[in-house]
Amino acid sequence: MAPRQPANRADGSRSSAPTRQPTKATKAPPRRTTTTRTPVQPRKGGELVHLPTAAPPAEAPKPEVRLSDVDEWGRSEHMRSFVRKAYDPVYRYWFRAEWDGLDKIPTEGGALLVANHAGAIPSDAPVIMHGIETELGRPVYGLADNFFRKAPVVGTLWSRAGGVAAHPDNAYRLLREQKQLVLVFPEGTKGPSKTYNERYRLRRFGRGGFVEIAMRAGVPIIPIAVVGAEESMPILMRLPSVAKALGIPYVPVTANMLAFGPLGALAYFPAKFKLRVLDPVHFDVEPNKERYSRSKIMDESEAIRERIQAALFEMLRERQSVWFG
Amino acid sequence: MKRRVLVTGLGSFWGGRVAQALEADPNVETIVGLDTTEPTVELERTEYVRVDANYSILSRIVKATQVDTIVHTFLVVDPTQMSSRAMHEINVIGTMNLFAAASAAGSTVRSVVVKSATLVYGCAPEDPTWFTEEMTSSRRLSSPVERSLDAVEGYVRDFAEDNPHVSVSLLRFANVIGQEIVTPLTRALELPVVPSLFGFDPRFQFVHEDDVIRAILFVLNNNLAGVYNVAGDGLLPWTEVASICGKRTIPMSPIATGAFLWPWKRLGLIDLPDEYLALLRYGRGADNSRLKHAGFHYEYTSAQAVQAFIEAVRLRQAVGDHRPIYRYENDVEQFFRHSPAVVRDQAPAT
Structure with missing residues (x-):
């Protein structure tokens, strides 16, 4: 599991909370298996751009960043x-x-x-x-x-x-x-x-x-x-x-x-x-x-x-x- | 069976990224990319073919390469980039030729993905808050880009009807935002103060550029036919979009906005075409539940996409463009793809 860590980071996913990532990974290691990343594998090192995968992300969801309480209808x-x-x-x-x-x-x-x-x-x-x-x-x-x-x-x-x-x-x-x-x-x-x-x-x-x-x-x-x-x-x-x-x-x-x-x-x-x-x-x-x-x-x-x-x-x-x- | 994929618009933002993602898929055997301009991203095994804007040699390419999948990303949705005549040529005539080639006798094409935009829903006060895929614009579409995309969708529908054995998916993307893409909205949001219309604070919807690529791959891999909206969850008032970007809005006159904006447009500072001005007045929401029910998972909500955009802008402002600049060199690319000196099928170095 451990050698996968840097590779995952290198593909540029989640740059917002880099410090929290290792703890997340150690908490739930089984979810980071290769099977969850199919069908599209990230290219090997040195990417110019972030390559997204078609599989759902294994990481915890990003925090919502709403600043107002205006709902979809416009009501606040x-x-x-x-x-x-x-x-x-x-x-x-x-x-x-x-x-x-x-x-x-x-x-x-x-x-x-x-x-x-x-x-x-x-x-x-x-x-x-x-x-x-x-x-x-x-x-x-x-x-x-x-x-x-x-x-x-x-x-x-x-x-x-x-x-x-x-x-x-x-x-x-x-x-x-x-x-x-x-x-x-x-x-x-x-x-x-x-x-x-x-x-x-x-x-x-x-x-x-x-x-x-x-x-x-x-x-x-x-x-x-x-x-x-x-x-x-x-x-x-x-x-x-x-x-x-x-x-x-x-x-x-x-x-x-x-x-x-x-x-x-x-x-x-x-x-x-x-x-x-x-x-x-x-x-x-x-x-x-x-x-x-x-x-x-x-x-x-x-x-x-x-x-x-x-x-x-x-x-x-x-x-x-x-x-x- | 391994796929043979034709990507249109390889030199565009989307075509290049789709091709990159497809290269990573071992089930894709061959990728042929068409464009009028050279690719702007590094590609390993995609074959680039230079064509003219309306694809007149396309049927020969389709026949010669025996592709079974076409990903049509060469559609202009940003009208500030070219004249409406050039846009018509690319969008409408290009699509017409593409489908003529794909439906020619003996065609091997079995699935087609077209990247359209929610612009085809128009933007009017009579609109519902959420557009579902069956809905059409409330008013007659007026702007050139909306009309040309509408014509494109007409060809897509005709093609799907005439070729029931082909799985045709039409994806309508909301306003795309993210680390790299440049659109009239991202340019507006990069200004020191964000233009808005006085007295209006409509709700906007965004989709992150990564989710766009993921959605295209998702419909390809799952052979999803039909029309799908691709848009992040949630609608944000324009003022909130600006404040996520840490900016204030500056109201412009809601009447005679075009005249008001003219000098700014001439200075190259604010270039908001009519359909974006309408969006600043009424906003637009596209219901994304159909694609979600098909099993797609969005990585970003509308707000998170805006957040990712502004974080990338801040990074760029601090350190400049940190990614290496790529230039397509035909000889180099040919060498790596075809020279006997290159050892292929190596174990991937990790």
């Missing part, structure tokens, strides 16, 4: 905990968010959270994500239009704070392989871009893609009805030509802008937030199929939409004040 737990700290007063004292049925959200395993979407700059997404992360202690990935990927600064911050571009493959991996909670707003930009006179009237739920993903991933859909977001930043009118010129989905004129001036572009009204988690929907279909019946997808999608809509009407009937609930 560091950033998230900073955002949680900064956002907590808003959540607690400005919106005074109140949950009903939070226990219906599983503490482990993948699930697709589906909610209604409102407010010129939607305030429901951060409230839902913050609420679940602080109450249940598990991360929520929020799917959104890939418009965010195109936006400098905002897009990066959004991604670090747990936003993911809404691509079916992204959702599938998060739900099926990583068993995470994923939040999606099936109305898309049609929800937050509607004007105040249409408040709490759900738009079309896309083409039911969210149902298809949940079926394929084999996870339940958990509908959430949110009251309060509509009044936190109501849209009075839209400026479609400006939006077109800027290349963004919509440009709203909000009541906040009239009330607070330029600050109103970002400042919310302190509407009382109430969130109701509805019973999870399980699909009795086989996961991982190539495609699912379109009519079944649309029926399920419409059923979920109707349940959220019904819950919203009920919550609005019970609501005595926009500001105090």
